[in-house]
Amino acid sequence: MKKRILIVNSGGDCPGMNAVIRAIVKRAHQESDWEIIGSINGFDGILSEPLEIIRLTEKRVEGIHPQGGTILTTNNTRNPYNYPVVQKDGSIKNEDVSDKLIYNLKVFGFDAVIHIGGNESHKISLKLYQKGVNIVGIPKTINNDLAITDYSFGFQTAAQVATEAVDKLITTARSHNRVLILEVMGRDAGWIALHAAIAGGANVCLIPEIPFNMEKVVKKLTSKYSTYGRGYANIVVAEGAHFKDGDGKIIQGSIARKIAAKLKEINFEADVRETILGHLQRGGSPIAFDRILATELGVKAFELVKEKKFGTMAIHKNSELSQISLEKVINQYNKVELSHNLIHTAKGIGISFGD
Structure with missing residues (x-):
């Protein structure tokens, strides 16, 4: 039986998101026992009834790396710890649905999650990891405000x-x-x-x-x-x-x-x-720098999952690919000194x- 990875985007879109999705899928294809699934509209996909997920094959991601935005779509209002839930009377109340998310991951056979996001998104990553989710992060923000990594993809574009x-x-x-x-x-x-x-x-x-x-x-x-x-x-x-x-x-x-x-x-x-x-x-097509950086980070993130180095984020530091614990990342902010x-x-x- 193949192992399954769920890709989740969250936060704002930025150039290079499709390139990183493509890289994860293409790297996984080099192995025989991995399947990559995409969650539609951030965490909505894994929390919806029925699930809104799509199987990401090499054919599905072919040629998407020059495209702006993300084929999975994304949002910045679907934090599973403060998630909008429709009540019986039709009103909406924000609730903690992280237990439901974790339950769905287990029931539908997901072995790991690769979460693409910025600082606020990876605060969610850390909380999920602390609750037992096998998760790896990828830094994404046009503002370049994530600490530790030299650059986050999207910034240069x-x-x-x-x-x-x-x-x-x-x-x-x-x-x-x-x-x-x-x-x-x-x-x-x-x-x-x-x-x-x-x-x-x-x-x-x-x-x-x-x-x-x-x-x-x-x-x-x-x-x-x-x-x-x-x-x-x-x-x-x-x-x-x-x-x-x-x-x-x-x-x-x-x-x-x-x-x-x-x-x-x-x-x-x-x-x-x-x-x-x-x-x-x-918006728009990512420049070459961001396509390359996103591709590097996508390959690295898959390999971190394969090596079971969960609770980490793939980073590019001093021109080398590496990883660092999510806890160290979110406690710092990359401002201009x-x-x-x-x-x-x-x-x-x-x-x-x-x-």
């Missing part, structure tokens, strides 16, 4: 999309003597903004790790304009960036809009426009962080 947006905005800012503000993802970590600002040549980079002062931002912007009002400037801001105490507390909306409103409030000499990149960073070489590099080419 998101940074490339953001960089291309900066490139395009610079040309129109130059043409109209404008200040253009690009807001990118990064609620708690500013990696996308930092990479895009350096690669794209922005003048100001605002990230969650460095609270910014509007006076410093205005000073940098002013330096980009002549006495005749000719010039242009570009700001890249992570969605989680915030003013220093006393700045911007009244203005509602996105951080890009708050900054634009502040500049208009002080009658800044140039026209100011803002762009929120949003989910464009999540102020001493990081990219902060030094950015400041070295004149990028202002508003500090």
Whole structure:
């Protein structure tokens, strides 16, 4: 009888998810006694009645690695420890259904779970492992905020999309003597903004790790304009960036809009426009880096299952594939350290962080 692995996506989608699914299936195909099953829409698949699962064969995953998103679909609202359950009266109440999940895994003959997700997802992985589930994690997040691993797949593609947006905005800012503000993802970590600002040549980079002062931002912007009002400037801001105490507390909306409103409030000499990149960073085909990284991590995750090294996450550290316990991963968060070489590099080419 073949051993069965259940693949579960959770959290937001990101480029490379299909590549990692394909890698797991193709690596398992090298063995004769493994079967790979996919859970539809995160944990919904294994918790539904009847189950929503699909057998993942080599034919089924053929050619999916360049595709964005995930063929299994995913979500960030189906935590089995806080799962929406329809009550008899039609209302919905969040409940702990982890015991039902574990029961279904046993009844339907699953020997292990490979869980693809970010920091919050792997908190679930650890809890399930502590309850006896044979589980292995794979790091996935465009924000690159998972500790221990060098990169999580999806990040480099998101940074490339953001960089291309900066490139395009610079040309129109130059043409109209404008200040253009690009807001990118990064609620708690500013990696996308930092990479895009350096690669794209922005003048100001605002990230969650460095609270910014509007006076410093205005000073940098002013330096980009002549006495005749000719010039242009570009700001890249992570969605989680915030003013220093006393700045911007009244203005509602996105951080890009708050900054634009502040500049208009002080009658800044140039026209100011803002762009929120949003989910464009999540979608589309993964670049080669993420396809390769996802493939490496998928192969490694299968091999961790085969070696019964459960309660671990496949990682890429110092250009080597390895693994680390889930407990060590989720207790850390990969924020941009102020001493990081990219902060030094950015400041070295004149990028202002508003500090």
